[in-house]
Amino acid sequence: MARKKPEPAKKQPAAAKAAPASAGKTVAVVEQAKPAVKEAEPAVKAEKPAVKKAEPTAKAEKPAAEQAKTAEKKAEKPAVKKTEPAAKAEKAAAKKAEPAVKAEAPAAKKTEPAAKAEKPAAKKAKPAAKKTKPAAKKPAPAPVNEVPAPVEEPVHPVEEAPMEQPYVSPRRSVAFIGSECHPFVKTGGLGDVMYALPRELVKQNCDVRVILPRYACIPQQYQEKMVYRGEFYMDLGLTGRSYYVGIMEYVWDGVVYDFIDNQEFFSAGNPYISLVDDIPKYCYFSKAALAALNFLNWIPDVIHCHDWQAALVPVYLRTMFQGTPVGRAKTVLTIHNLRFQGIYNIPTLKYWTGLPNEVFEMGAMKQDYEDANMLKGGLAYADRITTVSGTYAWEIQTPEYGEHLEDHLRYHSYKLRGIVNGIDYGMWNPATDPALAVNYDITNVLDHKWQNKLALQEELGLVQDQGKFVIGLISRLTNQKGLDLVNAIVPELMDGNTQVIVLGTGDKQYEDTFRYYENAYRGMFSACIQYDESRAHRIYAGADALLVPSRFEPCGLTQLNAMHYGTLPIVRETGGLKDTVEPYNIFNGDGNGFTFDRYDAGLLLDAVNRAKTEYFVNRYHWDEVVQRDMAKDVSWQNSARQYKDLYLELTPW
Numbered sequence: 001m002a003r004k005k006p007e008p009a010k011k012q013p014a015a016a017k018a019a020p021a022s023a024g025k026t027v028a029v030v031e032q033a034k035p036a037v038k039e040a041e042p043a044v045k046a047e048k049p050a051v052k053k054a055e056p057t058a059k060a061e062k063p064a065a066e067q068a069k070t071a072e073k074k075a076e077k078p079a080v081k082k083t084e085p086a087a088k089a090e091k092a093a094a095k096k097a098e099p100a101v102k103a104e105a106p107a108a109k110k111t112e113p114a115a116k117a118e119k120p121a122a123k124k125a126k127p128a129a130k131k132t133k134p135a136a137k138k139p140a141p142a143p144v145n146e147v148p149a150p151v152e153e154p155v156h157p158v159e160e161a162p163m164e165q166p167y168v169s170p171r172r173s174v175a176f177i178g179s180e181c182h183p184f185v186k187t188g189g190l191g192d193v194m195y196a197l198p199r200e201l202v203k204q205n206c207d208v209r210v211i212l213p214r215y216a217c218i219p220q221q222y223q224e225k226m227v228y229r230g231e232f233y234m235d236l237g238l239t240g241r242s243y244y245v246g247i248m249e250y251v252w253d254g255v256v257y258d259f260i261d262n263q264e265f266f267s268a269g270n271p272y273i274s275l276v277d278d279i280p281k282y283c284y285f286s287k288a289a290l291a292a293l294n295f296l297n298w299i300p301d302v303i304h305c306h307d308w309q310a311a312l313v314p315v316y317l318r319t320m321f322q323g324t325p326v327g328r329a330k331t332v333l334t335i336h337n338l339r340f341q342g343i344y345n346i347p348t349l350k351y352w353t354g355l356p357n358e359v360f361e362m363g364a365m366k367q368d369y370e371d372a373n374m375l376k377g378g379l380a381y382a383d384r385i386t387t388v389s390g391t392y393a394w395e396i397q398t399p400e401y402g403e404h405l406e407d408h409l410r411y412h413s414y415k416l417r418g419i420v421n422g423i424d425y426g427m428w429n430p431a432t433d434p435a436l437a438v439n440y441d442i443t444n445v446l447d448h449k450w451q452n453k454l455a456l457q458e459e460l461g462l463v464q465d466q467g468k469f470v471i472g473l474i475s476r477l478t479n480q481k482g483l484d485l486v487n488a489i490v491p492e493l494m495d496g497n498t499q500v501i502v503l504g505t506g507d508k509q510y511e512d513t514f515r516y517y518e519n520a521y522r523g524m525f526s527a528c529i530q531y532d533e534s535r536a537h538r539i540y541a542g543a544d545a546l547l548v549p550s551r552f553e554p555c556g557l558t559q560l561n562a563m564h565y566g567t568l569p570i571v572r573e574t575g576g577l578k579d580t581v582e583p584y585n586i587f588n589g590d591g592n593g594f595t596f597d598r599y600d601a602g603l604l605l606d607a608v609n610r611a612k613t614e615y616f617v618n619r620y621h622w623d624e625v626v627q628r629d630m631a632k633d634v635s636w637q638n639s640a641r642q643y644k645d646l647y648l649e650l651t652p653w
């Protein structure tokens with residue numbers, strides 16, 4: 001259905017006022033971007049060959065120019081190396097010095113003054129070595145007969161390499177495009193990834209720009225820090241209208257955040273409202289993000305888009321933007337959750353995107369004959385597809401987890417891979433976490449964790465007793481998260497020694513059920529139906545175990561947070577939960593947590609009971625696992641390196 005939107009009514013924010021220079025430009029977006037594009041294009045092209053030329057010329061020069069250079073180098077290097085192979089070459093000069101040095105050794109032992117007396121002798125040797133330098137610097141090497149060594153001695157490659165310099169992987173520029181990013185706006189794991197991965201990539205020699213919608217709900221403290229970068233107008237689909245695109249920028253810890261501003265689309269108090277509103281919003285956002293890159297004349301090597309909200313980016317890029325500067329970029333599309341795909345009827349999507357007909361064929365966006373699927377289109381056009389764990393990458397190619405895209409994903413499986421998420425150690429660190437009652441690390445966790453438990457019990461009005469087994473659950477309250485399994489076993493969990501804390505919002509049925517349990521088990525069950533970051537931190541620190549019984553879980557971050565805080569995860573073996581939590585083995589004590597495989601309430605109860613047994617009966621072993629989990633590397637470093645490798649694979653220049 002074609003949605004009519006009210007005229008933009010010049011909703012440019014304060015930002016627009018700040019830009020008198022460009023305020024007058026009211027040209028249609030793409031058209032405005034295009035000229036810039038065309039001007040820029042040659043420049044880009046000109047650069048490329050330049051880079052490529054540099055190599056061959058460098059090589060070509062070698063014979064001629066390098067003769068001079070190497071002559072110089074050789075002249076210099078041997079001077080440095082002289083001391084080592086000096087032996088061979090400098091036999092004449094250096095050997096004279098060597099015996100002197102050797103002779104000094106015994107002498108040195110004799111008396112100190114003697115040693116001092118030797119110094120001048122040693123110094124004498126140095127000038128001798130230096131003497132060779134000028135000779136070597138002569139354009140042509142000295143005749144072989146004369147001072148042969150310094151010039152003729154081959155350069156030893158081993159010494160050429162600066163051994164202490166660590167390997168620095170080549171620099172790449174990457175534009176992240178997605179719909180949420182902590183701390184500006186976050187509803188789940190996507191927000192965490194959009195925050196942490198760019199920061200880690202900066203450390204791994206990447207230039208990163210994160211492009212986000214400028215939602216009105218972004219906290220004022222960040223809105224105030226944004227700086228106006230420019231504005232332009234852009235046509236959108238078949239609407240026949242020009243849409244304002246403002247760019248507000250915020251640079252933080254080496255990452256540049258560009259917020260696409262248009263109050264017509266982003267003025268709601270929540271990033272996601274309903275598909276009717278969200279489809280046009282993210283059609284606009286995907287196109288505006290690409291147009292903004294052209295406008296800023298910042299052309300990345302790789303565009304990394306996330307989930308269905310940015311899935312049209314590769315589609316736009318390979319169609320309407322192919323001939324523009326940004327068209328040279330490679331694309332990666334990451335699936336954080338396949339359940340959400342952005343499906344709407346074809347006429348509506350044609351209206352809002354204006355994409356050519358071939359995009360609406362079965363191989364790309366078309367689905368079930370009358371619908372178009374934005375994620376499906378993105379998967380078809382992206383150069384690489386990633387998802388957030390290896391197991392999930394495999395699962396989504398099966399009917400059970402494929403959300404009707406399993407065939408499409410199997411078809412594109414050659415470009416699909418799983419890279420498990422990490423957590424940001426700056427944000428998640430029990431040793432420095434300001435939200436906690438008592439900070440702790442792996443060395444004193446057993447002394448301090450219980451203090452956090454007592455503080456948490458007090459905060460939530462639970463019976464204060466460090467002997468109780470406290471189970472946390474921090475989650476969106478949706479069908480995905482296995483909450484029906486939890487509901488089914490709550491009465492059996494509540495044995496008088498166990499407390500349960502739920503933190504989350506979502507479907508009313510789950511919210512109400514947990515509220516009911518809070519009433520039924522006063523002092524032992526706490527239902528925090530809210531989104532509260534710092535309380536989440538305190539639950540990770542104060543609980544003994546964290547429940548993640550998901551029906552499916554692409555990666556899952558809560559189990560990683562929990563392990564890092566010494567809280568043992570109880571998880572279903574699916575997706576990233578399977579990849580990150582090794583089942584505890586009662587025979588040899590290995591493992592990180594307690595797991596069950598089939599989606600079954602009885603199996604969940606069994607896993608919880610196994611955990612309780614370890615906790616109450618084998619506390620020594622439990623404590624070992626606590627420390628092992630805290631020591632486990634769940635940081636972004638390793639995952640970011642895999643993303644960087646992927647970018648390099650796509651851009652092998």
Ligand code: ADP
Nearest residue numbers: 188189475503504530531532533536556557558
């Ligand atoms: P998903 O992305 O499916 O929601 P993840 O496990 O990947 O689940 O990520 C959830 C993230 O959101 C975690 O960082 C978790 O701590 C946080 N979170 C979830 N619910 C809440 C809540 N109610 N309050 C605070 N943080 C929450």
